[in-house]
Amino acid sequence: MIEAVGLTKRYGDKTAVYNLSFQVRPGAVTGFLGPNGSGKSTTMRMILGLDNPTAGTVTIGGHPYRRLPNAPRQVGALLDAKAVHGGRSARNHLLSLAQLSGIPARRVDEVLGVVGLQDVAKKRSKGFSLGMGQRLGIAAALLGDPQVLLFDEPVNGLDPEGILWVRNLMKALAAEGRTVFVSSHLMSEMALTADHLIVIGRGQLLADMSITDFISANSADFARVRTPDSDPQLREKLSSALTEAGGRVLPEQDGALRIMGLPLPRISDIAHDAGVRLWELSPHQASLEEAYMRMTQGAVDYRSTIDQKSGLQQPLPPGAQPPMPVPGQGQPGWYAPPPPQAGGQPPTVPQGPYGAPAGASPAGPAAGQPNPYAQAPAAPQQPAAPAPAAPPAGGAPAPAPQTAPQPAAEPKSEDAR
């Protein structure tokens, strides 16, 4: 159990952490989220007694870290995977840490096996990739078989197999009744791993709740409805009927409708009464990423701006059209760079991410689209992506042949179950 009370840290006149109070309970994976520079690492360092709080206290099992008896057997931490002497072999690095707390050398070989580094144990860590460094850092955290584990960005640089392994490891550690406190920027990963969330922004607590509560508190669930593409009038008809019934209707860029404020069975009834056939009626729960973006919107210190490239651009030849700016960017709803799944592609399709009125999408009703389910191109920029097979709120979900089911979307469907 980690307990922070009124934790405050100032560096000069910059306040890194302000009046932070939270508890990290055993038996669960607690995610620690916040934008860059929001004070996550500072908080972790204060928990470990590395930085002294300006005010407030943080204790582990009731003791401040520096007075914790046999600290390395009680607490294991991964703070920075690159914090090893590059000239020292992985095994010697762990051995020196093991000897600190009287852990037998046999245990070093055990954890090297656990993290899969036994083949490079005698190699200097200088040549390690970031992912191997993370594994070494995790091995160091596991060394003392501690009851409390802290991980700062443990999946950075890991391959998919490694990410899966870390996820299962965290869950297994928590299932054994240990306290697991893990920070990450990868929302999709956090959604899969964490049971509980602590979110900070600008050094202050924004949320301390279970992950399902967090998502439902910080996002509006919606239903996605698709009418036959061949008949745009049906769409208009349904849209007005739903608005009359008190729903909020937003057109989606691919021609579907996004409906908020009405339960699924009610939408179905209204459509039936209006005589509109439906090709799709699916429930959508916002992803952790969206909920997070929405919550931390005002607390982001380092925000990217549009690259004007004004110093680099050639003057346009006469008559040439200036290139279109990336749609959505710079608009109020454009919170952040594309999610990791976007693979770095710039969003080329106008796409109001969920939360921004999708009406920003100039595409309008896409009547006569050849493939009604051609959502693939839009999928990467759509963090609000559908949760495949999420349990319906009451109505039967339309068998939605979603393309590109997104990791960001999957977690909540699991959590919802």
Add this chain to the structure above:
Amino acid sequence: MAATQVIRSEWTKIRSVASTVWTLSLAVVVTLALSMLISALSANEFDKLNAQDRSDFDPTFISFAGMTLGQLAMIVFGVLVVSNEYSSGMIRTSLAAVPQRGTFLFSKVAVATGLALVVGMATSFAAFFLGQAMLGEHRAQLGDTGVLRAVVGGGLYMTLIAMFSMGVAAMLRSPMLGLGILMPFFFLISNILGNVDATRKVGRFLPDQAGSRIMQVVTPVGDDTPYGPWGGLGIMALWVIAALGGGYALLKRRDA
């Protein structure tokens, strides 16, 4: 936390990095090579010396001439042992494992000091015997008055220089800063201060000048140094205590 555990861990750390072997063997090689060279040259020049220089001729001290350069490698060793923790970021892991920062620092210093003492003593004795071999008929014997003290003192001097560097490195943290200050200081500034008349009285209280007094067997005529061999070493030890105390005070107080 038992200090023995920390000491065992520090021993693993110190023996598992290449810089330990490199800096220490450089200290040995440079000291021995330069001492032999200067001893050989001095033996050749002896006949050309005037009466006063002959009476001041100190074969023991000459055989330690290489230490002026060899001590720089000891400084590098001392600085790297401590500041490697900071440059690699390992300090956070170490201090998370040993929240008692005093135990951590002094165990580290103890291990490195032990190693420096062994290497320093071996270097000092080797430098003496090799130097005396070069000096031929002008050589001193280990049994002569004050010679054994000077040879043991040479080993202690090397050790204290390394300890002083560890203390300074603990205060400065960065290896670049540590080396950038200590190397020119001991190689140039201290020598300049000690050889310019105006500053000599201050200069001789600097750690290296005071400490190297113990390696002198023959006191030059007209020498007005206000301390003896052991007094000089004591002054150097005070510098070491101050540096380590400063390093400890800062480590204890500041954020890692």
